[in-house]
Amino acid sequence: MKDIVPAPPPVVRNDVAAIQTLFQQNVVPSYGRFDLVLSHGAGCSLYDITGRRYLDLGGGIAVNSLGHAHPAITEALAEQSRKIIYCSNFYYHEPQGRLAQALVSLIGPGKCFFCNSGVEANEGLFKLARKFGHDEGRFEILTTLNSFHGRTLAAIAATGQEKVKKGFAPAVPGFRHVPFNDLKAMREAISPATAAIMIEGIQGEGGVLPATPDYLLGLRRLCDEKKLLLLMDSVQCGHFRSGRFQSYQRILEAVPGGETFLPDGISMAKSLGGGFPIGAFWVRAPYADLLSAGSHGTTYGGSPLACAVALKILEVIARENLAANARQVGAQFKSRLEELARKYPAIIQKVRGLGLMLGMELAPAMPQLPGDPAKTPAVRFINLLHAAGLLAIPAGTHVIRFLPPLNLRPAEAEEGLKMLESVLANLV
């Protein structure tokens, strides 16, 4: 296989402090950033501006589906931008029509709406639910504890985590949360005002927690019985990350009747554009025309450029069989993580996830980690991984997430595991 490790920067600079100062002086400090200043990469390899290489198993939080600087993405961007980068949604163009067709054929009968991010896709589904329930006075959407649905006012109201809501009261009305994977709690929470239920197939920010097959099938039955929309936020867990296009397809594949399961709406973003901003939602056929002309829109959504990139990514995933790769390399990575959990039980409490969406939960009573005690154990552990040359993503206070590109090679997974083990061995 072609070696995709990139060359270091031709001119190595140590402008880390100067660039960080630019941020401190000019950028709103709404992110807790790690100390790295990145320069360029290829595949799963990234360089910082000092010339140090990292293995990127965080994948931009499940965004870089084909890794960094994939030539097919570069080519699609160049080719489409020579024709037309943007035209308003007053007009038709081929890439948006073709992308909608591709997503519908991967999910099921329905239609798609295009936007620019995950939170916008969810916002569209919230509006769909309100429109659906409007004539009966129903507006409420039930979501789950520890969910994450984005950062707009409606999305923080939908998100089942107090920390994202703090300081932004009053909350957008019409959202309530119940425990995840608890069908009984969901049934009991339904009120005469309820119009929809939204869940993630695999909770991402909540710590990589897959829905159980019984939960998914039970929610479908419950929504049919109570005339509710079943909405799935697939922004993080979708796009073949689990080994199937949608995580529910993977979770239900071995379950009798599972292949016929279909939600009523699905939000997508992240891996859909591989780093180029694009979001989308799919809505099942009976509800596909609820959002009629003039009821919803966005200037940039579904631009020719964004859609051309998303189409190219789908083409590469199919041609290179990356769904199977996510499944196989993910299974190998997970079983090696489980071995490490057995070898280092004082540090690793649990390993969870499907395909290339994996979480490693740190034990609550693990040895004291070096670093700022004000930071969570997950953040301090990630800092140790960085020092070993590995990028991964924290979730909550104790979970380390691996969300690498779908074309991760077995040798790269092995390299990452060796770096991880060097950190673990130093802690005991």
Ligand SMILES: Cc1ncc(COP(=O)(O)O)c(C=O)c1O
């Ligand atoms: C499950 C889920 N939904 C929604 C979002 C929001 O997506 P975006 O940041 O693109 O708005 C995220 C982002 O992490 C997510 O993980």
